[in-house]
Amino acid sequence: LILYYFQRLPLIAAPANVIVVPIASFAVPLALLASVVAQLWQALGDVLLWLTGALVTVIYALIRWCAAVPYAAPRLGAVSWPLVGFIYATLWALAYSRRSRLARWGAVSGGVVVGAWLLWPWLLPDGHGQLQVTFLDVGHGDATVIRFPHGTTMLVDGGGSYRDDVDIGERVVAPFLWHERLRRLDYVVATHPHPDHAKGLRFPLQHFRVRQFWDNGAPLRSQWYSELRQEAMTRGLYRDVVDEGVASMTIDGVRLEVLHPTAAYQPQAKRRGRAGEDPDENNRSLVLKLTYGRASFLLTGDIEQDAEAFLVRMGHDLRATVVKAPHHGSRTSSSEPFVRAVNPSVAVFSVPHDSRFGHPHPVVLERYRALGALIVRTDEHGAITVRTDGHSIWVEPYVGESVVLPIPAAHRLAETPRQPWMEAR
Numbered sequence: 001l002i003l004y005y006f007q008r009l010p011l012i013a014a015p016a017n018v019i020v021v022p023i024a025s026f027a028v029p030l031a032l033l034a035s036v037v038a039q040l041w042q043a044l045g046d047v048l049l050w051l052t053g054a055l056v057t058v059i060y061a062l063i064r065w066c067a068a069v070p071y072a073a074p075r076l077g078a079v080s081w082p083l084v085g086f087i088y089a090t091l092w093a094l095a096y097s098r099r100s101r102l103a104r105w106g107a108v109s110g111g112v113v114v115g116a117w118l119l120w121p122w123l124l125p126d127g128h129g130q131l132q133v134t135f136l137d138v139g140h141g142d143a144t145v146i147r148f149p150h151g152t153t154m155l156v157d158g159g160g161s162y163r164d165d166v167d168i169g170e171r172v173v174a175p176f177l178w179h180e181r182l183r184r185l186d187y188v189v190a191t192h193p194h195p196d197h198a199k200g201l202r203f204p205l206q207h208f209r210v211r212q213f214w215d216n217g218a219p220l221r222s223q224w225y226s227e228l229r230q231e232a233m234t235r236g237l238y239r240d241v242v243d244e245g246v247a248s249m250t251i252d253g254v255r256l257e258v259l260h261p262t263a264a265y266q267p268q269a270k271r272r273g274r275a276g277e278d279p280d281e282n283n284r285s286l287v288l289k290l291t292y293g294r295a296s297f298l299l300t301g302d303i304e305q306d307a308e309a310f311l312v313r314m315g316h317d318l319r320a321t322v323v324k325a326p327h328h329g330s331r332t333s334s335s336e337p338f339v340r341a342v343n344p345s346v347a348v349f350s351v352p353h354d355s356r357f358g359h360p361h362p363v364v365l366e367r368y369r370a371l372g373a374l375i376v377r378t379d380e381h382g383a384i385t386v387r388t389d390g391h392s393i394w395v396e397p398y399v400g401e402s403v404v405l406p407i408p409a410a411h412r413l414a415e416t417p418r419q420p421w422m423e424a425r
């Protein structure tokens with residue numbers, strides 16, 4: 001059951017129980033006794049409660065110590081209910097294997113199946129011939145997990161909190177990756193060095209096998225981001241894709257283009273930022289386009305009007321079946337010419353519940369809706385997975401109904417009339 005809910009196999013549980021249970025068997029009756037005695041004689045009750053508290057402290061310390069043992073509870077990824085049943089049946093057969101020949105056979109064959117399940121991520125190449133993009137619900141921030149058709153993986157932004165009390169990378173991003181049974185991240189990408197995009201990348205960078213770490217080479221302005229980039233550099237993973245001019249590459253049959261920023265980009269409207277901040281950091285977000293068959297995805301980071309206008313001016317083919325609305329659907333982004341140039345069938349908004357910035361802005365939502373785009377948002381739908389085989393796309397929100405959309409041979413032009421399915425939501 002721990003494996004089912006937490007994707008971890010608690011190997012340490014049995015020895016830990018041997019140590020902790022005898023202490024707990026004192027602590028529980030003592031606590032009950034203390035609660036009764038305290039009604040009759042407060043002072044004695046207090047002493048007994050203090051003793052109970054001391055025992056519980058010892059138990060906690062022992063548990064922490066056990067949990068810190070290497071391989072105490074290895075992470076194995078998601079298991080299904082049938083497999084949980086299978087594991088229990090195997091254990092049951094094992095218990096009776098001395099008495100019955102049938103149980104012996106059951107235990108052996110059960111062991112083989114469970115062993116094969118444990119090993120398959122290492123034995124078989126993963127990937128299912130589809131491009132799968134998941135927009136995780138990270139509150140205010142972005143985190144996108146991409147699984148290419150032959151198993152290559154990419155994480156674009158990892159969410160993150162402006163405060164230090166919650167590590168989104170550890171609490172949200174990594175559990176999703178473990179759930180998907182992914183241990184390797186071929187590419188980890190920071191669109192720009194803001195906490196809500198990059199702070200959550202540290203944990204995956206440290207706990208998964210990462211091949212390359214990409215960012216836009218922006219000047220270092222914060223201690224935490226300097227450390228992140230330094231770690232990637234020390235481990236030989238770092239690539240400044242803007243400086244290197246990485247324009248386009250093919251991964252598992254998917255064309256990946258880095259559209260923005262280029263060395264030619266200079267923000268037009270210089271605005272004043274707070275001391276030590278570059279007000280145009282958002283506009284220098286990496287913009288990636290993925291194309292697989294007829295389907296395409298545009299990942300826009302936090303670009304604002306200035307970068308959007310630049311992209312349109314540069315004459316890039318911005319049309320995309322799915323767009324991650326720039327800057328969490330802020331009013332400063334998704335300008336009319338940009339939205340028309342992208343003309344998406346699906347617009348994904350990565351926004352928190354009750355955004356204090358008022359994301360997404362109603363005007364922006366309406367702009368996408370007017371073009372007939374299906375609107376999906378992480379605050380209402382949770383994580384949103386979009387899969388494609390290059391001909392159709394499946395939009396699968398964690399909350400709510402899934403939708404299948406065919407992609408026309410020629411990407412729709414902005415004038416295309418609204419389709420009936422677009423009214424569904």
Ligand SMILES: [Zn+2]
Pocket residue numbers: 141142194196197302327328
């Ligand atoms: Zn952001």
